[in-house]
Amino acid sequence: MTGSPDLLYSDVEDDLRAAVRDVLADHCPPAAVLARCESAQPYDMALYRRLAADLGLAGLTVPEQAGGQGASARELAVVMEELGRAVAPVPFLGVAMATAVLAVADAPQTLKRIAAGELPAAVAVPLTTTPGAAFPAAVRAGADGALTGRVTSVADVSADGVLLVPATGPDGPGLFEVPVGAAGVRVEPVVSLDLTRPVAHVVFDGAAGRAVAGAGTAARALEAGLLAGAGLLASEQLGVAERCLEMTVAYLGERRQFARVVGSFQAVKHRLADLWQEVVSARAAARAAADALAVSSPDAPVAVSVAQAYCSRVAVHAAEECVQLHGGIGMTWEHPAHLYLKRAKADELALGTPGRHRALLAAAVRLPPPAPES
Amino acid sequence: MTTDDGGTGPGSAGWGPDEVRERVREFLAAHDPAVTERTEFLRARFDAGLAWAHFPVGLGGLGAPRSLQAVADAELAAAGAPDNDPQRIGIGLGMAAPTILRYGTPEQKERFLRPLWTGEEVWCQLFSEPGAGSDLASLRTRAVRDGDTWVVDGQKVWTSSAHTARWAILIARTDPDVPKHRGITYFVCDMTAPGVEVRPLRQITGEAEFNEVFLTGVRIPDAHRLGDEGDGWRVAQATLMNERVAIGGNPLPREGGMIARAAAVWRERPELRTLQLHDRLLELWVEAEVARLGAERVRQQLAVGAPGPEGSGLKLAFAGLNQRISGFEVELLGEDGLRYEDWTMVRPEKVDFYGRDAGYRYLRAKGNSIEGGTSEILRNIIAERVLGLPAEPRNDKDVAWKDLPR
Ligand SMILES: Cc1cc2nc3c(=O)[nH]c(=O)nc-3n(C[C@H](O)[C@H](O)[C@H](O)COP(=O)(O)OP(=O)(O)OC[C@H]3O[C@@H](n4cnc5c(N)ncnc54)[C@H](O)[C@@H]3O)c2cc1C
Numbered sequence: 001m002t003g004s005p006d007l008l009y010s011d012v013e014d015d016l017r018a019a020v021r022d023v024l025a026d027h028c029p030p031a032a033v034l035a036r037c038e039s040a041q042p043y044d045m046a047l048y049r050r051l052a053a054d055l056g057l058a059g060l061t062v063p064e065q066a067g068g069q070g071a072s073a074r075e076l077a078v079v080m081e082e083l084g085r086a087v088a089p090v091p092f093l094g095v096a097m098a099t100a101v102l103a104v105a106d107a108p109q110t111l112k113r114i115a116a117g118e119l120p121a122a123v124a125v126p127l128t129t130t131p132g133a134a135f136p137a138a139v140r141a142g143a144d145g146a147l148t149g150r151v152t153s154v155a156d157v158s159a160d161g162v163l164l165v166p167a168t169g170p171d172g173p174g175l176f177e178v179p180v181g182a183a184g185v186r187v188e189p190v191v192s193l194d195l196t197r198p199v200a201h202v203v204f205d206g207a208a209g210r211a212v213a214g215a216g217t218a219a220r221a222l223e224a225g226l227l228a229g230a231g232l233l234a235s236e237q238l239g240v241a242e243r244c245l246e247m248t249v250a251y252l253g254e255r256r257q258f259a260r261v262v263g264s265f266q267a268v269k270h271r272l273a274d275l276w277q278e279v280v281s282a283r284a285a286a287r288a289a290a291d292a293l294a295v296s297s298p299d300a301p302v303a304v305s306v307a308q309a310y311c312s313r314v315a316v317h318a319a320e321e322c323v324q325l326h327g328g329i330g331m332t333w334e335h336p337a338h339l340y341l342k343r344a345k346a347d348e349l350a351l352g353t354p355g356r357h358r359a360l361l362a363a364a365v366r367l368p369p370p371a372p373e374s
Numbered sequence: 375m376t377t378d379d380g381g382t383g384p385g386s387a388g389w390g391p392d393e394v395r396e397r398v399r400e401f402l403a404a405h406d407p408a409v410t411e412r413t414e415f416l417r418a419r420f421d422a423g424l425a426w427a428h429f430p431v432g433l434g435g436l437g438a439p440r441s442l443q444a445v446a447d448a449e450l451a452a453a454g455a456p457d458n459d460p461q462r463i464g465i466g467l468g469m470a471a472p473t474i475l476r477y478g479t480p481e482q483k484e485r486f487l488r489p490l491w492t493g494e495e496v497w498c499q500l501f502s503e504p505g506a507g508s509d510l511a512s513l514r515t516r517a518v519r520d521g522d523t524w525v526v527d528g529q530k531v532w533t534s535s536a537h538t539a540r541w542a543i544l545i546a547r548t549d550p551d552v553p554k555h556r557g558i559t560y561f562v563c564d565m566t567a568p569g570v571e572v573r574p575l576r577q578i579t580g581e582a583e584f585n586e587v588f589l590t591g592v593r594i595p596d597a598h599r600l601g602d603e604g605d606g607w608r609v610a611q612a613t614l615m616n617e618r619v620a621i622g623g624n625p626l627p628r629e630g631g632m633i634a635r636a637a638a639v640w641r642e643r644p645e646l647r648t649l650q651l652h653d654r655l656l657e658l659w660v661e662a663e664v665a666r667l668g669a670e671r672v673r674q675q676l677a678v679g680a681p682g683p684e685g686s687g688l689k690l691a692f693a694g695l696n697q698r699i700s701g702f703e704v705e706l707l708g709e710d711g712l713r714y715e716d717w718t719m720v721r722p723e724k725v726d727f728y729g730r731d732a733g734y735r736y737l738r739a740k741g742n743s744i745e746g747g748t749s750e751i752l753r754n755i756i757a758e759r760v761l762g763l764p765a766e767p768r769n770d771k772d773v774a775w776k777d778l779p780r
Contacts, residue, residue, distance in 0.1 A: 007671040008678065249761050264764035269757035276756055277687040284667035309660045358656035365629070367640055367655060370647035 005291035005303070006074075007284055013078045020057070020082040023050060028086045030336035036089055037195035037339070043158060045120070048090040051079075052117030058095050059115025062103075067112035073228060077235035077290035084239025084315075087339045089196040093229060093236070094122030094156025100228035101164050104221035105175050105213035110162060120161035123225050126153040127199055130352035131226040131301065132360055135219050139204055141169030145211055147176055147184070147204040155350070157187055157200045165209060166222050173218040176209025183207065194346035196339055227304055230351040231289040234307035237347050238286045241279050241311070241318035244340050248272065248325045255327075268325065275321055282314040302364050305357040312348040319344040389427070389438030391445045397436070398424060398449040407455040416458055416492040424450070425458075425491045429475060433487050441677035444625065458493045461724040465535055466490040466497035470543050472616045477560070477601040477609050486541070486562070498539035499617075500530040500563060500587055501610065507532075508751050510545075511554045511607055512770075512778065515589060517546035517561065524548075524561065524599070526569075526592040534745075536572045536585040537721050539565045543613060544594075545606045550776040557775055558606035562598040569593075579737045580717035583725060615685075617746040622688030623669045632699040632728060633662035635735065639706055646706055655706075658699050665691050683760040690752045693742035696727065700736040707732055 009017070027047050036044055052058035060076045062068020076096055083092055095114060098121035102111040113119040125136055139149030147167055157163070157180060165176045178185060184207030192198035213221045249272060252263035262268060289307035292300040319341040323330040330337045348354065362369060401422045407415055419425060420434040427443040429435025436442070451457070460467055467490070474486055489495040506513040515528025526546055536542070542563040549557035563570070569592040574582035601609040629637055640647065640655055669692075672685045704711040714733040727738055743749040757763045770778055 004670055004674075005667075006674070007667060008674050008680075249763065253763060260767075261764050263757075264766060266754070266766060269761075269763050270750070270753040272761055272763065273687075273690075273753035273756035276761060277691055280684045280687050281664045281668045281691060284671040285664045287671065288667050306660050306663050309657075310664045355653065358653060358660065361659065362652065362656055365659065367637060367652075367659065368647075369652045370649060371644065 005288045005297075007287040007291065009078065009287075010074075013075055016075055017078050017082060019055060020051070020079055021085075023047075023055065024082060024086040024088055028088050030339070033087055033089060033196060033339060034334070034336065042089060042195070042198045043091055043156075044089045045158065045160075047088065048092070048120060048158075049117055051090060051092070052095065052120075054117075056117070057092075058117040059099070061096075062099055062111060062115040066108060066115065068099075068115040072294035073231065074287075074290045074294040077232055077286065077293075080232045080235040081239035081242075081286075084236035084343070085243040087196045087240070087336070087343050091120050091122060091156030091158050091161070093197070093233065094161075095120060096232050097123045097225040097229040098162075098164055101175065101221045101225035102212070104217055104224045105164075106217075107177055107210075107212040110177055110212070114162070120156070120158040122154060122156040122158070122161065122163055123222070123229075124151045124154050124163045124165040124202055125222075125226075126151065127155040127346075127350045128153065128352075129226060130356045130360070131223060131230050131304065133226070135168070135173045135222065136166045137168060139165055139167035141167040141174055141176060141209060141211075143170050145169075145176060145209045146206045147178060147209045148206060150201060150203045152201045153190065153199040154202050155197055155199050157202060159187075163202065164212065164225075165204070166218065167209065172215035174211050174215065175213035175218045175221055177212050178204070178207050178209045192346070194342045196343055197346065226351060227300060228293055230308050230357075231293045231300070231304040233347060233351055234282075234286040234289050234304070234311040237311040237315035237344065238279070238282045240315045240340055240344050240347070241275075241282055244315075244318035244322035244337070244344075245272070245275050245279055247337070248275075248322050251326055271321060271325070275318055278314045278317060282311045285310045302361065305352075305360045305364070308352055309354040309357040309361070312354045315344040316341075316348050389436055389442055391442065394427065394436070394438065394442045394445045395449055397422065398446055398453075402450075402453050402455070407450075407453060412456045413492060413494060415456060417488065419450070419455070420488050420491050426471075429487075433475070433483055434491055439677050439679075441673060458491060459724075461726055462538075463490070463493045463496055464725055465499050465539075466495070468619075468621075469499060469613045469617045470497040470541070473543065473560075473600065473609060473613045474562075476612055479597075481597070482562070482600065490541075495540040496535055496538045498533050498535045498542045498565070499613070500533055500536075500542045500544040500589075501613075502532050503529060504531050508748055509770075510610070511558065512775070513545060513547060513558070515544075515546045516550075517548050517559060517594070519548070519596075520593075522596050524559075524594045524596065526561075526563070526589045526594060528589050530587040530589070532575065532584045532745075533572075533587045534584045534725060536565065536587050537574065537582075538723055541565060542587075543600070545610050547775065548603055548606075551774050552604075553772055554770065554775040554778065555607045556604055558610070559603050560600045560606035560609040561594050562600060563589075563592065563594055564598075567592050567594075574719070574721055576719055578740065579734055580714075580719060582719060582721050614747060618689040618752070619672070619685050621742070621746050622690075622692035623672060623685065625670065625673065626666050628663060628666065629659070630666070631662065632696045632703075632735065632739070633659055635728065635732065636699055636703040636706065639703060639732075646708055651702075651706055654702060658695070658702055661695055662699065665695055683756075686752065686756055686760060689742075689746060690749055690756070693739075693749055696739040696742050697736075700732065700739045703732045704736050 059068030064070040186203040188201040255262045285307040289303045292303035423436040425434030427438040428440035517524040517526045544561045544563040548559040569590040571588040573586045715731040
């Protein structure tokens with residue numbers, strides 16, 4: 001480790017948060033999120049454009065000379081917190097991962113369009129892919145770049161967007177760019193647990209891919225995307241958890257039973273105090289991961305796995321408490337609690353479960369498992 | 375929160391890491407640790423403002439941001455300088471000093487802070503009583519004014535380090551006719567004064583780290599009152615806030631503290647490993663790392679003068695985690711976990727959460743959720759003061775102390 005990570009929020013980050021929160025308050029209230037997730041268009045692309053293009057968030061971490069804002073993962077993490085607080089149905093995680101991939105791969109025109117907010121993008125891997133995983137073998141590339149194969153459970157696939165597809169060809173692993181709308185690409189929607197970040201299977205049937213990274217860099221570029229995604233997801237989980245705690249505290253501060261405010265019962269207060277402590281800790285972990293990514297610290301894989309292993313569970317715990325402590329209302333479709341629960345549970349699986357991240361840490365910090373029995 | 379003892383704003387008085395390093399270099403040039411006697415060295419270090427950076431000039435500090443002390447400590451340690459053995463004087467450093475700094479008179483600061491910091495004088499905390507623990511404000515030890523002195527009678531209990539202490543911070547009832555929080559006054563008590571009797575109180579580890587203290591006609595000069603008469607509860611809050619940060623907020627390196635022991639056993643003894651224990655170890659490792667980052671974040675907030683409520687939870691997290699890690703370590707040890715180093719009753723000089731063997735650590739950690747405010751009380755505080763939830767109905771707030779039901 002090189003010194004202590006900066007775990008605070010800068011003034012610029014606070015301003016950015018306020019701007020994003022404003023937009024989400026106006027355009028992403030819970031009722032609208034709920035209505036959208038039952039519509040044919042589960043992702044809100046108008047909201048995406050407002051955030052990505054008007055606020056310039058899609059290119060936040062892209063260098064200015066490449067068409068972006070030249071900020072870092074620290075700022076992007078603050079955006080993710082806000083998107084998590086609102087369970088905003090926008091394909092932002094995919095874009096964040098794609099820009100991290102393209103920081104290593106070579107596709108300046110595409111990166112520029114993504115950064116400008118014109119082109120939504122996603123990395124064509126199952127959402128459950130863990131950093132450090134073997135290069136995916138689901139898709140094969142012909143010598144001419146024709147892609148064949150099927151990738152399951154991809155998040156953030158937008159009809160007018162682009163996919164970055166890891167595929168293995170005659171020259172070994174490569175990354176290929178292909179528009180979702182191109183001939184030979186078919187999207188099979190999946191009824192998803194997470195209503196606000198649905199996944200889809202993508203079938204490639206001779207689709208024409210354009211190579212953006214060859215054998216030398218493809219694996220490294222993909223890993224950069226997975227690591228950034230996992231680290232940023234921790235901040236989203238923080239936002240989910242924080243909002244669940246706030247909703248629950250607000251509700252229990254007003255709800256009366258037994259001629260008392262329910263929030264005055266100690267059994268309930270102690271659960272909320274413990275949850276608050278978890279959220280406070282999750283913030284420290286998520287900030288550490290964001291800072292490590294921002295400065296490209298050699299410690300980033302450890303910081304990211306710590307944050308994922310911890311924040312995943314806090315988000316799920318907070319969402320579960322939110323449902324329980326709202327009582328019957330928490331169980332209704334109308335109340336937003338379930339949107340958070342579904343997001344939190346899916347996020348726990350996304351980009352490595354807590355157990356998988358602990359396994360990564362075991363290797364990284366030299367705490368090996370028992371030797372296999374012979 | 376909390377450790378409200380000044381010296382916060384960034385770059386206070388123009389101090390930065392480079393200036394502090396320069397100050398340390400000058401100091402070491404004048405006081406070679408290799409040839410200077412330890413107490414002499416520590417006194418000189420205090421006088422050079424290198425004791426606690428955020429204290430005022432003349433009282434061991436530089437009036438600089440708190441975070442810069444770590445810079446000075448690192449430089450001095452690298453030069454082989456002796457430290458003040460903080461585990462021996464934790465109550466002085468963590469609780470008495472910030473309270474004296476905030477509420478003491480100039481004479482009190484001048485008299486007490488230097489020997490407190492150098493460790494020439496050990497401090498203890500005479501707060502808890504047999505009938506007043508969590509409900510500390512219900513305490514019954516009496517202090518009655520007699521001219522320029524106060525005469526104190528009562529009993530305190532669970533007093534750590536009373537057997538090594540020269541001074542104590544003491545709270546006593548000076549007015550029984552007002553509600554309990556209002557009739558308390560805060561004093562500095564001379565532990566060598568006639569009428570102070572300290573008896574060891576053995577704890578579950580076999581040691582007697584704490585004591586019972588009987589106070590019989592103990593005379594305390596009014597000059598040793600800290601804060602106004604009747605204002606002792608407010609002064610005590612400053613002490614308690616600092617205590618919780620002192621217990622939970624120490625800077626640790628990654629894999630420092632309790633998890634270091636469990637990780638070391640894991641690495642050294644592959645024959646003890648099982649898959650189930652492996653995942654639990656890593657869970658605890660992650661939580662220890664997150665708790666460490668949480669404490670670091672609180673320090674960073676203090677360093678830029680923006681303390682948040684996060685400090686309130688540090689001890690709560692620390693206590694639970696220490697208990698789970700030390701319990702894990704005993705379990706990991708298998709048959710060796712059935713043994714205990716030594717039950718002989720001793721009166722230790724230091725409080726060491728991470729010392730001795732795994733069994734000791736397991737037992738000692740049980741105190742972490744009791745000392746300095748129980749975890750239940752801390753949850754009440756977080757729920758009411760941080761989350762703003764309503765208090766439980768209570769019947770002791772507006773009644774004179776003497777009329778409370780007993
Ligand atoms: C190792 C150790 C060192 C100590 N050192 C010192 C010292 O140096 N100086 C000093 O003054 N004191 C010291 N103490 C005393 C310590 O501060 C008290 O033990 C503590 O405040 C609890 O008080 P009590 O023991 O009277 O327990 P009680 O207050 O009687 O509590 C009993 C149980 O009830 C719970 N409880 C109480 N009130 C409530 C409530 N309102 N809601 C929910 N649960 C509640 C408590 O959490 C606890 O579990 C030390 C204690 C230990 C264990």
